[in-house]
Amino acid sequence: MGSSRRAVVVSLPTSSGKTLIAQFRILQALNQFDDQEGWVAYIAPTRALVNQVTRQLRKDFNPLNIIVEQLSPALEFDNIEIDLLKEKQQDAKFRVLVTTPEKLDLMLKLGWEEKIGRPLTLVVVDEAHNINSDHRGLKLELLLATINNESKYAQFLLLTPFINNAKEVARWLGGSNSEDVSLGLDWQPNDRVIGVIKPIKGRPLTKRSFDYSLDFEMIHTSRDTLALDESFSFPNNHKVANSYTKASDQGHIAAMSASYLKKRGPVIVMHSTPAYVWSLAKKIKKGEVKSNTIHEDIALVQKYLLLELGKDFPLIELLEYGIGIHHSGLPEEVRQLIEWLFENERLNYLVATTTIAQGINFPVSGVILASHQYPSKNKAPEDMPPEDFWNIAGRAGRVSQGQLGVIALAAKDDERANLLKNFINKNTGDLNSALIQMAVTANNELDDLGRIVYKYPEWSSFLQYLAHTYRQMDKPEGFIDQIEQVLRGTLGFEKLRLANSNIARQLLQGIRHYTDTYLSDPRAPLKLVDSTGFSIQGIRSVFTHKGDINKNSWNHETLFSEQSPVLKDMMGVLLHVPELRNNFKDVIGHGYEETDKLASIIKDWVNGKSIPEIAESHFSKANEDAVDSITRCGQRLFGKVTQTTSWGLSALLAITASDLPEDELKKLGNLPSQVFYGVNSDEAIVMRLLGIPRTAAKPLANYCKSDSKESLPALRSRLRNLTDSDWNQALGANGQVYRKIWHILEGV
Known part of the structure; x- marks a missing residue:
């Protein structure tokens, strides 16, 4: 962990002290570059983790007078964030900046390290195994490659649950000046047992129904010294399921298992979608008794829910049964409050979608999985990656109390039980670049990278990397001859070359064609690529479809007014941008005529309409509960509309109004943030x-x-x-x- 190391990968199981190591390394870096007032970038994959990390670092570093700030994940910089980055007051300058990979990438491409005037000295990457991710992994990998190439003083600390090739990843960034700190999965800071739980048919209750018990079969323990029977029974729970037929259901099995394990301490119960989460919570509620006395913390959160989501929102009542809900359809503040209640043991159950696997940072006594899969938009559900499963499993068991953690996966029958056993026995593997699988998937289309981004938008990150590197190298005539050397700065290309030389050759040919056709074109908008987060193709889509939108279209007083049609026209342009359109289509479908609806949602959000009001106006369906429309509204609004629209408007402003006077441009600069935050000032x-x-x-x-x-x-x-x-x-x-x-x- 010496500060002389360019790159260190800390590969340790969950709950084993990675956060403390990160804090120690941050203090080392700040001390090492104290004379130059160097700063540290801490990258976290989600908005929730950015908030969580910021709170923790502020609390721990405040006594040392170290200023910790965060940047929003919005892919634009409003005037407030610009002032934060430019801050010159000695007692207000940030020394640690927490944000997402995409925001840091945009920040550095806009030249902010130089504008800040202080060196970036350390990059901490939390959940670094996300380099594997097929959606965002390549952006993270190319960001690290760019920093490694362009930030003279930057060192790296990558934090991840166990991976097999930590040394290889460390050497990618640090060469011989690197180190990996690894402990195998056989060491754990707490004891735990993992198994499959399924219903066993019992004696007849009537001619057509049978009693049942629940059989827990142990599949894995954290250490060989744990002496437990290979299988043992959980009791039935007739309040939740009154027969074997009822009990042969993933949700009922999970609810009954959670009810039994709750006696040992708080339990996380997971299912794949928000709708299943609500249903699972109702099943758990059947077996619970409403609390006679409501703790003041619960009462406070109930008041907040009533004010924000209405008196009939079902979470208000569920809290009285010790049940919390956590999924992407809830406002971010509500999710944080539920985490706070659970962490402080005001709740017995946290019922959550499987996506919480990357978002929790506190120990529990048990984890129940009604599903081990993530939902997928266009195909069958996908198994949770082993890294995510072991991440959540590592939370079970309390170090301070020496308590055994129990992780139970629900199986409705023998077929599913066998499938789950295979899933549990999957080990984490090497940390691989997303580029490898992307190249294999796009195999026959690699010859035309200019077209590929319309079919596979995830290639935009790679095209932006090529454009940025070409621009940084001052558009050299020999760029094509140097490109292979440039690509060796990534984790993925060399591995692709060794694993599949034919595809690597095709990719190089595609890059040559892209350079000749697009990058070397004197009209290529290379500067806009860096400032917008779009590929050349994305920027060209804007120019092709912008119609009459120009610098005169922008008015900070009227853009979000009911009468103005301008926002609708702008959304019509953004719907054609390959980097944005899939997120918009998730909200309004495939019809470009639906831009009216999109603009109306955004205006209501910016102008202060409540979540229930927006849900009723834009997301409700006939004969459904209000909670369903509120959940759908939350998923679309927080997960898609606000971030995508703020990014799109910021890029559109840069493309269509860059020649406005600086003071006018500054006045307009906060419009995208109004969309991101849902406020109008x-x-x-x-x-x-x-x-x-x-x-x-x-x-x-x-x-x-x-x-x-x-x-x-x-x-x-x-x-x-x-x-x-x-x-x-x-x-x-x-x-x-x-x-x-x-x-x-x-x-x-």
């Missing part, structure tokens, strides 16, 4: 960046009347010192509820 954006819930952001901004020269740390400190009375004056009778909620979200 610059002052409210500041509040949202500081973690203030959306409903409270504008009235609190009006009350605080922040001076534009006030630094974010100073404003954060002022907010912390506001009293219940201050918040009530700003927001009315419920102000104190929002004050307490914000303190929880900020970790105050």
Whole structure:
């Protein structure tokens, strides 16, 4: 772990201290470059983890007067973030910056390391096994390759659950000046047992129904010294399932297993989709008794849910049964509050989608999987990668209490039980580049990389990498001859060359064709590639379809007004951009005429309509519960619309209005962030960046009347010192509820 190492990969099981290692290494790096006021970038894969890491680092580094800030995942820079990066006040300069890979990539391509005037000294990559990811892995890999090539002082710390080739990954970034810190899966910081649980038919209850028991078959233990029977029974639970037929269902098995294991401590119960999660929670509720006394923390969250999602939102009642819900259809603040309740043992159950596997950072006594798969948009569900499974399994068992952790996978019959046994016995493998599988999949189409991005949008990251490198090398005539050497700076190309030389050759030929046809064209918008996060093809799509949209189309006062048709026209342009269109199609289908609906959703969001109101207007279906439309609204709005639209509008502004005077451009610069945060004033954006819930952001901004020269740390400190009375004056009778909620979200 010496600071002389260019790259270190820490490959350790979950809950074994990777976070402490990261903090130690951050302090080393800051100390090493203290004279130059060097800074550290901490990359986390999701918005939730960015928030979680920021809170933890602020709490731990605050006594050392180390400023920790975060950037939103929005692929644009509003004026508030620009001021944060340019901050010159000595007591307000950030030293640690937490963000997503995509945001850091855009930041560095826009030249922000040079503009900041202080060196990037360390890049910490949390959940580094995401380099494997077929959706975002290549972006992360190429970001690290770019930093390695362009940031003179940057060192790397990659944190990941166990992988087999940590040394190889470390050498990719650090050469001989690298190190890997690895402990095998046979070492664990806690004891645990993993098994399959299935119903066993019992005695007849009637002529047509039978009793049952639940059989837990042990498949894996964390160490050989654990002496347990290979199988043992869980009791039946007739409140949840009154017969063998009812019990032969994934959800019922998971609910009954969770109910039994709850006696040992809090349990996470997982299913594949939000709809299944709600259904599973109802099944668990059948076997529970409503609490006679409601803890004040539960009551506070219930009040917040009532204010934000309405009195009939079912999570309010579920909390009284000790049941929390966690999925992508819930607002981010609600998910954080449920995590907080669970972590503080106010809940017995956390019922969540399988995607929580990358998002939790606290120990539990048991984990029940009603499903071991992730839903897939266009094909059958996909098995959770081994890395994610072992990540969640590693949370089971409490180190401090020496308690055995239990992980149970629900099987409705013998066929599924055998399938799950094979899944459990899959080990984590090598950390491989996403480029390898992408090249294999696109095999016969590699000769025309300009066309490939329309069919496989994930290739955009690679095309942007080529354009950026070509521009950084000052458009050399011999670029084609140098490209193989450039590609060796990635993790994937050399492995592809060794594994499949024919495909590697095809890729090189495709790059030569792309360079001749697109990169070396004097009109190629290379600078825009770096500033928008689009490929040349994405930018050309904008020019082809922009119609009458130009610098005069942009008006910060009217863009989101009901009367203006401009936003609808802009969304019509963005629907043609290969990097964006799939996310939009998930919301409105394939019809380009639906841009009206998309623009209307965005306007309602920016202008302060509540989630239930937006859900009812745009996402409701006949004869369905409001919770279904709210869940669908949340999934589309938070997962697709806000991020994609803010990115698209920022790029469109750069492409169509770059020749506006600087002061006018600056005035327009916050429009994309209004979409991302769901507010309609610059002052409210500041509040949202500081973690203030959306409903409270504008009235609190009006009350605080922040001076534009006030630094974010100073404003954060002022907010912390506001009293219940201050918040009530700003927001009315419920102000104190929002004050307490914000303190929880900020970790105050």
